[in-house]
Amino acid sequence: xxxxxxxxxxxxxxxxxxxxxxxxxADGYCDMHHTCQDCNAHFDHLExxxxxxxxxxxxxx
Numbered sequence: 001x002x003x004x005x006x007x008x009x010x011x012x013x014x015x016x017x018x019x020x021x022x023x024x025x026a027d028g029y030c031d032m033h034h035t036c037q038d039c040n041a042h043f044d045h046l047e048x049x050x051x052x053x054x055x056x057x058x059x060x061x
Contacts, residue, residue, distance in 0.1 A: 009041065035059060
């Protein structure tokens with residue numbers, strides 16, 4: 001579980017479950033996906049892509 005200061009791109013909630021999806025870089029950065037605990041949106045931290053299913057995280061919608 002990773003933590004950042006993001007909010008849900010659908011409902012704006014800050015109640016996100018976060019999962020690292022890539023390796024941690026030398027500068028400490030890593031790719032991650034978030035799942036909103038309020039509206040269940042699952043999305044990419046940087047790209048903002050919303051997923052119906054995600055094999056990286058095991059999210060099934």
